[in-house]
Amino acid sequence: MRVRVDFGYDGAGFAGWAAQPGLRTVESELSSAWGTVLRTPPPRLTTAGRTDAGVHARGAVAHLDVDPSAYDDLPGRSDRTPDAAAVTRLNGVLPQDLRVRAVSVAPDGFDARFSATSRRYSYRLADGWADPIRRGDTVSWRKPLDVEAMHEAANALVGLNDFAAFCKRREGATTVRTLLRYDWTRDDDGVLVATVIADAFCHSMVRSLVGVVVPVGEGRQPRYWPGQKLAARQRDSAILVMPPHGLCLEEVKYPRDDQLGVRARESRSVRSLAD
Structure with missing residues (x-):
């Protein structure tokens, strides 16, 4: 099941988005947090914007693929939805310079990077x-x-x-x-x-x-x-x-949701001015 994550961060303390050995990055922190709340190995994340070291984000978006049963178990005994439980749990383990705003089950065809317009x-x-x-x-x-x-x-x-x-x-x-x-x-x-x-x-x-x-x-x-x-x-x-x-x-x-897959296919094609 694909899940969308909306988040932001103060880039001062990060060596950019992409995970790098021995460096603190947004991807490694967020992936590790997801692994903790899902009780799985850190999942692979795809983001709409691979920012450089020191760059900030207020409206970043990423996606990950999860086991539906593990996601549905996030609320535990509470009456919260899995989406709301995910936000609370993630922010409970993430550092203060990286915050999750919203989590939701992504519609069919959604790709955080390639579906973006x-x-x-x-x-x-x-x-x-x-x-x-x-x-x-x-x-x-x-x-x-x-x-x-x-x-x-x-x-x-x-x-x-x-x-x-x-x-x-x-x-x-x-x-x-x-x-x-x-x-x-x-x-x-x-x-x-x-x-x-x-x-x-x-x-x-x-x-x-x-x-x-x-x-x-x-x-x-x-x-x-x-x-x-x-x-x-x-x-x-x-x-x-x-x-x-x-x-x-x-x-x-x-x-729109019904155009997500089409947009993703368009974005994957290599463009030239002749096109």
Whole structure:
């Protein structure tokens, strides 16, 4: 039986999502917690967003396959549902910087990674007053930034493109993505906040998308410069990969239940611009 898990974490104490020998990761902690509550070996987890070390998540989603009888036994003698019992028990054994929000039996065809239609990230950048209480999720920048220039440059990157200039290449993987939204605003505290939404992201893509517009905000590069880098389709050392702690996975969206399997099959196909 497939189970969906909605969760969040403070990435400061984790070496990213993926389990790695000798390192504390989100996957290893969450998998170990599931093994404890189900009284089984730690199960394999699949997530919608494999975040890097130091990156936070507020709206992360994962799935695992479990024995239905073990899942139904979670409430014990209480009158709670297995879903509610799972949340309580998991949070009882998980560390405070990793919390489960909801657990539910997944509909047919659900895949946390491949069924997703979009991921939404935020990035926080303070070019003035940097609240020390928010230092764990906000990057402090010494130079003043023109948010309107950054917003215009960011908007020019939206669409179906080859984002090779902003990704670390992996053998056999495509860098073609659909960037659905990329904009910049200032919040009430004067902090610059980016909203970045795409159907999927490749490794380091969001932090590079932020890094390519920062020189525009400083006035060192023209507003069309990020578009030129995109068109070059080549990794460039001039593009900053911004610090991880300003980045947060805010939300993962999925289609209607009857479209989950179709979406998963589409996502597994390797895309090109010719397609």
